[in-house]
Amino acid sequence: MNIIEMTGRTVEEAISLGLEELKKTKEQVKIEILEKPNKGFLGLIGSKMARVKLSVVDDPEGDAKVFLKDVFNAMDLEVSIDVQLKGNNLNVSLEGPNMGVVIGRRGQTLDSLQYLLSLVVNKDRENYLKVFIDTENYREKREETLIRLANKMARKVKKLGKTMVLEPMNPYERRIIHAALQNNPYVQTYSEGDEPFRKVVVALKK
Numbered sequence: 001m002n003i004i005e006m007t008g009r010t011v012e013e014a015i016s017l018g019l020e021e022l023k024k025t026k027e028q029v030k031i032e033i034l035e036k037p038n039k040g041f042l043g044l045i046g047s048k049m050a051r052v053k054l055s056v057v058d059d060p061e062g063d064a065k066v067f068l069k070d071v072f073n074a075m076d077l078e079v080s081i082d083v084q085l086k087g088n089n090l091n092v093s094l095e096g097p098n099m100g101v102v103i104g105r106r107g108q109t110l111d112s113l114q115y116l117l118s119l120v121v122n123k124d125r126e127n128y129l130k131v132f133i134d135t136e137n138y139r140e141k142r143e144e145t146l147i148r149l150a151n152k153m154a155r156k157v158k159k160l161g162k163t164m165v166l167e168p169m170n171p172y173e174r175r176i177i178h179a180a181l182q183n184n185p186y187v188q189t190y191s192e193g194d195e196p197f198r199k200v201v202v203a204l205k206k
Contacts, residue, residue, distance in 0.1 A: 018054040094135040150180035
């Protein structure tokens with residue numbers, strides 16, 4: 001629902017009701033006043049309510065900032081939010097004194113924020129936006145750590161001749177492991193188990 005009409009005793013009341021219905025702020029909508037209120041004869045007969053039309057403005061950057069500000073306020077965190085829309089990618093950079101809390105254990109909180117924000121900005125959209133949230137260059141550092149882990153496990157499997165099962169990872173991290181070892185001449189990788197406990201298995205090539 002991106003366009004609604006709303007009535008109220010005053011224009012401001014009609015707008016407020018419309019914003020509440022859309023769950024948007026004034027900055028996120030275009031407002032048209034269709035009818036101003038009229039008290040009519042003796043303030044009763046022929047009185048008319050105010051009627052307004054609210055149209056949601058396509059502003060994924062603004063929507064992202066509003067959502068994340070609400071989340072961080074609820075967490076009592078001071079976070080600077082920078083949002084850049086590039087093509088179909090929405091890139092979010094976060095800065096603040098307590099980014100460890102935002103990242104969470106092995107990036108789980110950051111991943112959850114990214115997932116929730118993706119739901120928010122893609123609601124009622126025709127063209128899907130890929131959301132990417134990062135802070136303190138965590139994503140790149142994590143990727144480097146996972147590549148090192150993948151190569152270490154490959155050497156271990158080759159040396160011991162045993163299959164190694166890694167800890168549960170999200171799909172993004174599993175892809176990094178698979179990609180790091182896809183051209184390894186000695187080992188192969190595959191995933192097993194159900195989400196969120198799905199793991200990468202590193203085994204000798206047959």
